Amino acid sequence: MxxxxxxxxxxxxxxxxxxxxxxxxxxxxxxxxxxxxxxxxxxxxxxxxxxxxxxxxxxxxxxxxxxxxxxxxxxxxxxxxxxxxxxxxxxxxxxxxxxxxxxxxxxxxxxxxxxxxxxxxxxxxxxxxxxxxxxxxxxxxxxxxxxxxxxxxxxxxxxxxxxxxxxxxxxxxxxxxxxxxxxxxxxxxxxxxxxxxxxxxxxxxxxxxxxxxxxxxxxxQGEGKHQERLLLVRGKEIGLRFDDGWPADPDALNGVFDTDRVETWTGVTVAPAEPIKGMQMWLASALDDFCLMSVDPDLDTGLVAPQNKRANITLLDGNSLAYLAIRRTEAGAEFGVHGYGPNAKAVADSLVRELQTWDRDYRQAEPVIYAYPASTPEADLPAGRVITKRHRRIVISWPHEGQANKSTTIEKEK
Structure with a gap:
């Protein structure tokens, strides 16, 4: 025993x-x-x-x-x-x-x-x-x-x-x-x-x-509760989860998965059991129209093949989207991108570029995360992705090598 x-x-x-x-x-x-x-x-x-x-x-x-x-x-x-x-x-x-x-x-x-x-x-x-x-x-x-x-x-x-x-x-x-x-x-x-x-x-x-x-x-729970928003884009099978913000025209994504899929493989590989938490944070901080895709396991038809069916990194572009995919290789796995919609290739290429930027410049890096009072002016914040919440302005700041020295702001959900 x-x-x-x-x-x-x-x-x-x-x-x-x-x-x-x-x-x-x-x-x-x-x-x-x-x-x-x-x-x-x-x-x-x-x-x-x-x-x-x-x-x-x-x-x-x-x-x-x-x-x-x-x-x-x-x-x-x-x-x-x-x-x-x-x-x-x-x-x-x-x-x-x-x-x-x-x-x-x-x-x-x-x-x-x-x-x-x-x-x-x-x-x-x-x-x-x-x-x-x-x-x-x-x-x-x-x-x-x-x-x-x-x-x-x-x-x-x-x-x-x-x-x-x-x-x-x-x-x-x-x-x-x-x-x-x-x-x-x-x-x-x-x-x-x-x-x-x-x-x-x-x-x-x-x-x-x-x-x-x-x-x-x-x-x-209580006063600090914050509910993410869910946009269903194919019945109840596939949902897009938004922690901040919302598409300007959510109806534009109707039927997006009825279009042909564009597949692009990045050459970015990962070894078995290698941690990739930095990659997720890089994409979340580098991409503007960012959300997470979820697939209902009870309704999954196999139409989409995201890297993570519970919470998968996804980039939107009006009536098109692209999500993170993965395929097995002899050495481990390779990341790719699947795109859908009229602008599938363009939005997929945008996600591919950020994946390759992470691989080239930030694979061994971790960001510094700051929390400032919500009243702090933009000019007084360090460079990085700024997420304005009710009480705080959160800044995800990466090393400056290879990174544009400017802040990108996400306003709090109204």
Whole structure:
């Protein structure tokens, strides 16, 4: 019997932690010790032991009327990565937005007896569950608060670290007003439909990223909720998802998939298991009329062959579009582009050029992500893609070599 087949929680906890260390997700001895100490099964009673300790699996704890998860115990690898990003030290005051119990317990281990942890959630079912499980596991000193985190914590004082464990479209002032100068906010921030766990350091009234990791979370509720818009372009089979903006004439895309497909292959290749998060962020920041394509798995006729059928990078041009495709090669895979509509070749060529630019100039690069107050004038922002939200102007700024030194602005959805 292997470690992962046993029903002994201590053995499973050790095996899970060993896996996260091997995979390079856990990097520090402090985070490793916290994972070896906290009993994850105590915070995931909805799952059997093996599922509770699956390194890459979240455990859903509440669903809405449509069966969609609205609260969960995040996957261990995601929690470990965010804790490493946060760099929590002994004696710190830390805050968690989005309560599950397990992550707060890990944070309590990291701050030790001289630190403090407060976890906040808008849902009384979630906070009640977290309070009960934390008490039962011996973490009764963790403060659990029922409130909308959009407005911050009353009389909480300053905190050294805030970790947000729900998907956020914006960064409300309350999250930084209570953050100490030089403090750190780790937040799964949605930018043009792509979510990255961004570790921001506070620098006056702006935030500057230290790292950004691919992640996925249930979305924010309350005042901070932001719903993406969906344009169905072939019955309910194919939809185009817009996080910001909307086509000037959405009806122009009617029948776009009834036209002949144009295929172009880029010569841009990727090795098996090679990370490509930088490519997605480059395309999202370089392309103006950008959206994500989704294909309903229950209605999929095989008409389109996107690289990712859940959320695929797509470029629009009036009555035409092009999307990212992929094909297998002996060395791994090659990226290509499929175009549809009267201007299929032109829009496909535009997407191809940006893919090749990423491959040539930015393949080994990552952007710096800034968050400024929404009132910041364009002239005071660094070069890059500017996304104006309700509270913040997010700037995705790449190294300047090979990049035009100007800002491109996306205004917030009205």
């Amino acid at each position: 292997t470690d992962l087949e046993t029903a002994d929680p201590q053995v499973l906890r050790t095996a899970m932690t060993d896996q996260l260390v091997r995979e390079g997700t856990i990097l520090s001895t402090r985070v490793e010790a916290a994972f070896r100490t906290v009993a994850r099964e105590a915070f995931a009673p909805e799952a059997d032991l093996r599922r509770a300790y699956a390194a890459h699996d979240a455990v859903s704890t509440k669903v809405n009327e449509h069966g969609i998860s609205i609260s969960s115990v995040s996957a261990p690898d995601v929690q470990a990565r965010m804790l490493e990003q946060a760099g929590i030290e002994s004696g710190m005051r830390v805050c968690e937005v989005g309560s599950g119990g397990y992550n707060a317990a890990l944070m309590a281990e990291l701050v030790g007896p001289d630190g403090s942890v407060v976890t906040i959630d808008i849902d009384p079912d979630v906070t009640g569950r977290a309070r009960t499980l934390l008490d039962a596991a011996g973490y009764d000193h963790v403060q659990v608060v029922l409130a909308d985190a959009e407005n911050g914590l009353t009389d909480a004082g300053t905190v050294d670290r805030t970790i947000v464990t729900v998907g956020a479209w914006d960064i409300p002032p309350a999250w930084t007003d209570q953050l100490a100068e030089g403090g750190r906010l780790v937040v799964p921030l949605r930018m043009r439909g792509l979510t990255r766990s961004v570790a921001f350091d506070r620098d006056g009234d702006r935030l500057v990223s230290r790292s950004a990791e691919v992640c996925g979370f249930v979305t924010m």
